[in-house]
Amino acid sequence: MQKKDQIKQLFFIFIIAIGVIIPSRSLCDTKKDGIILIVNSYNPESIVMSKTINDFEKVYHLKNNKRNIEIANLNSKSLREAPLWREKMGHILRKYEDSNPAVIILLGQEAWSAFLSRPKGLMEGVPALAGLVSRRTVFIPDTTFITSEWSPEMFDVMTDRYDRNPLGGYFYDYEVGKSLSLIHTLMPQVNKVAVLTDNTFGGLLMQCRAKQAFRKDLQYKPIYIDGRKEDVYKILFRIRSLSENTAILVGTWRVDVNDNYFLNNVTHTMAEDNPTLPAFTLSSVGLGYWTIGGIPPRYQLQGADLAHSALALVLGKITSSELKCHNILPLPVFDEKKMKQFNISKKDLPSDTIYINKSEYWWMTHKESLMLFAIILLSLIVIAVLFYSAKMKKLQRFLAEERNKAERSDRLKSTFLANMSHEIRTPLNAIVGFSELLTETSNPEEIKEYKNIIENNSDLLLQLIGDILDLSKIDAGTYDFIEKKVNVVVLLDEIVRAAVPRAKPGVAILFESNFSLCELWLDKNRFSQVVNNFINNAIKFTNKGRIVVSVDEGLDGDLCFYVADTGKGIPKDKVDKVFDRFVKLDAFVQGSGLGLSICKVIIKKIGGKIGVNSVYGEGSTFWFSIPKSYISRIKNK
Numbered sequence: 012m013q014k015k016d017q018i019k020q021l022f023f024i025f026i027i028a029i030g031v032i033i034p035s036r037s038l039c040d041t042k043k044d045g046i047i048l049i050v051n052s053y054n055p056e057s058i059v060m061s062k063t064i065n066d067f068e069k070v071y072h073l074k075n076n077k078r079n080i081e082i083a084n085l086n087s088k089s090l091r092e093a094p095l096w097r098e099k100m101g102h103i104l105r106k107y108e109d110s111n112p113a114v115i116i117l118l119g120q121e122a123w124s125a126f127l128s129r130p131k132g133l134m135e136g137v138p139a140l141a142g143l144v145s146r147r148t149v150f151i152p153d154t155t156f157i158t159s160e161w162s163p164e165m166f167d168v169m170t171d172r173y174d175r176n177p178l179g180g181y182f183y184d185y186e187v188g189k190s191l192s193l194i195h196t197l198m199p200q201v202n203k204v205a206v207l208t209d210n211t212f213g214g215l216l217m218q219c220r221a222k223q224a225f226r227k228d229l230q231y232k233p234i235y236i237d238g239r240k241e242d243v244y245k246i247l248f249r250i251r252s253l254s255e256n257t258a259i260l261v262g263t264w265r266v267d268v269n270d271n272y273f274l275n276n277v278t279h280t281m282a283e284d285n286p287t288l289p290a291f292t293l294s295s296v297g298l299g300y301w302t303i304g305g306i307p308p309r310y311q312l313q314g315a316d317l318a319h320s321a322l323a324l325v326l327g328k329i330t331s332s333e334l335k336c337h338n339i340l341p342l343p344v345f346d347e348k349k350m351k352q353f354n355i356s357k358k359d360l361p362s363d364t365i366y367i368n369k370s371e372y373w374w375m376t377h378k379e380s381l382m383l384f385a386i387i388l389l390s391l392i393v394i395a396v397l398f399y400s401a402k403m404k405k406l407q408r409f410l411a412e413e414r415n416k417a418e419r420s421d422r423l424k425s426t427f428l429a430n431m432s433h434e435i436r437t438p439l440n441a442i443v444g445f446s447e448l449l450t451e452t453s454n455p456e457e458i459k460e461y462k463n464i465i466e467n468n469s470d471l472l473l474q475l476i477g478d479i480l481d482l483s484k485i486d487a488g489t490y491d492f493i494e495k496k497v498n499v500v501v502l503l504d505e506i507v508r509a510a511v512p513r514a515k516p517g518v519a520i521l522f523e524s525n526f527s528l529c530e531l532w533l534d535k536n537r538f539s540q541v542v543n544n545f546i547n548n549a550i551k552f553t554n555k556g557r558i559v560v561s562v563d564e565g566l567d568g569d570l571c572f573y574v575a576d577t578g579k580g581i582p583k584d585k586v587d588k589v590f591d592r593f594v595k596l597d598a599f600v601q602g603s604g605l606g607l608s609i610c611k612v613i614i615k616k617i618g619g620k621i622g623v624n625s626v627y628g629e630g631s632t633f634w635f636s637i638p639k640s641y642i643s644r645i646k647n648k
Contacts, residue, residue: 045111047071047080047321050103050126052087052119058452059312063118063142066314067321074322081107087121089270090158090210090239097151100125104133114321115139117180120212124148127166127173134176138331140320141168141180142313146338147220158215159239159268165219168336179334181316183308185217185293186341187224187260190305191231193343194258197303197355198289201258204231207246207281208262209238210270217262217293242267243277251284259290261297261305275444289353295344299367303353304345304360311339380443387476394480442468479605492534492616496643499538499562500529503572506539507560510546519557520546528646529562531570531637537613544606545574545633553578556630568639569619575632581625589623610635617641 049067051060068080083103087096100122115137117123123144128151149163168178194201206221208214218235225233234257236249246267253259264278282290282301292298292305316337323329343364350357357364406414445461445468452458507522514520542560549558556577565571581589590611614621614635625631 045078045113046107047078047114047116047325048107048110048112049080049082049116049118050085050100050122051082051117052085052121052123058454059143060118062312063314063317066312067116067318068314070315070318071322074326078113078325081110083107085119085122085125087119087125087212090212090215090266091270093121093151093158093161093212094155096121096125097128097130097153100128101130101133104129108133112137113325116317116321117141118143120144120148120216124151124212128153136176136331138177138179138324138334140317140334141178141182142317144180144182145216145220145308146182146184146336148216149219159237161215162222163219165216165223169338177331177334179320179336181313181337181339183310183339183341185220185262185308186306187217187221187293188228190260190291190293191224191228193306193360194260194289194291195230196359198258198353200256201289202230202232203234203254203257204260205234205236205250205253205257206260206262207236207250207264209264210266210268211238211263213294214238214263214266221260221262238264238267240268242269243271243273247281247284250281253285253288255288257288259285259288259302261290261292261294261302263294263296292344298344299346302346303349303355304343304364306341306343308341309339380439383439391479439468492537494532494534496530496532497535497538498528498530499570499572500524500526502535502539503542503560503562506542506546510543510550513547513550514558515550515554517555518550518553520550521557521559523559523561524563525647526562526645527648528644529570530643530645531641532643533617533637533641541610541613541635542572542574544610548606548633549574549576549578549631552576553630564645565636569636570639570642571634571636573632573634575630577630580627580629580631581623582627586623586625590621 049064051064053060064082071080083106085096085099085103087093112134115126115134117126117139118141120143123141126139127148130153146169147165147167149165152163166173168180168182191204194204204225206218208218208221218237221233221235225231234253236246238246241249246264250259261278264273264281266272278297278301282297290297290302292302292307295305295307295310296302298304298307320334324331324334343361345355345360345364345366346368347366348368349355357366442465445464449458449461449465452461503524504522507520511520546558546560553576558574558576561573561575563571563573590607592605592608611621614637618638618640619636621635623631623633
């Protein structure tokens, strides 16, 4: 009996040993196989990163399903955080060190630089593949530094030695040297080159690459317009101040020194600020509307190529010492329209140049915009013809006087068309551009954002056309007023309630009045137009505080209406110009510059007064008065 119990005990011990050994062997195999670790610079849900990772996983899983793929995010939001990237990368690598990565995939400039600069002793000898990066990068110091003063030397993965890991991947380059040679060939009169870069890691790399090139090419005096040190207003001023015989080398522009993010409309403004200077691109920024051309990198999705390289490693088809760094050669790209403007011949360009904005296809690609522009232009011409045909009857009696008036009107028409063509083009560009983007994205947030932009610019275009028609009626003397009895207390309350949803977060819109009843004989629509113009301007320039609409009785018995805000105010030297035609105090705020001039005409038409009191930096109060002869009945509360 005792012997039988001993046999049972030995059997149970054997079963337990088998249960421990098998899982342990399985764990050992998993660790031995290791993982594929992908570290990306930004949010993996961004379009480029998401597509690259999806392509990688698709190709990888078709060939090999044994190894897990782990994805980590460096989350590099701002260049100011650059001193932290090195330790962030160290934290990521420590987290996955026990998973024994077989290969590390690094996506984006920030992740690539942070990996090369990581603390010692982490993932030494593990093969690393890079994608969406330039061949030249910089090492992040292990000490605290100021990013705006950072001017490091560059590391070239194609030529410089790196002993810590076998390296491979797909790399592009910023061809500053070749761009300077092109400028020398195409623009021999140029002796200075201004390099425009922004407050991003990509902008830093382009500036470092430019400094390398200028040290070799001493024929040009470099000018650095650096978004790490200057805001967008200073950048625009510096571009306007560039002298002739200067060329602009456009690197990248998305972020300024204050970490403000900008869309393409700012680079359009930069282009318009000094249109006579030749501009060339390093990164495709400005192509099609600003720069003549350049030799930008061929940006392409690299997920599938990276997957093939990783599979060759993990399947033993190549060793880590056989990893290759592939240099993606750029292709010159030039704008035929800009080439004509600067008298550049195709024979002076490389034979493999790609041309955009070809003259024979331009009208087809912009057919819808041209049709809309033609309709608006035709409408303006019809209005102008009608206006002048009425004037022709008086020319027989007052030939000399009317000749002077006609000449003056011709100058006004030219100014009017010049201003309107610019103002109409801005919302049209936004509508067309974001309509195209809308067809290329499936991201719900981006779709919503693009729809809002299109809707806002459509409203702006409708308002602009309405202002143009009103202005034409004013000039033609057909601006009619239909007077009815109106309770302005009720009307102002309705206008304020309608305006509340349009206010920015944290801004209150209030209506104050000592009257319970205030009936006037006036044109309700024209009165509403003036008040709405005042309120809309206040909403545009007020980011916090409140907007107060009020009505009170003046000293002479007239009624005074006020719209006071706590916005940015108006500089003292510009207060007297705000009611002039085409006056815009801020070029970055949407509007035609016609609204206040129309308000002035309406108030002057009924014999009232109009004006503004403003303290720059504290706010403004726009006001107008209506003569007491229009008052029907008033009751105080």
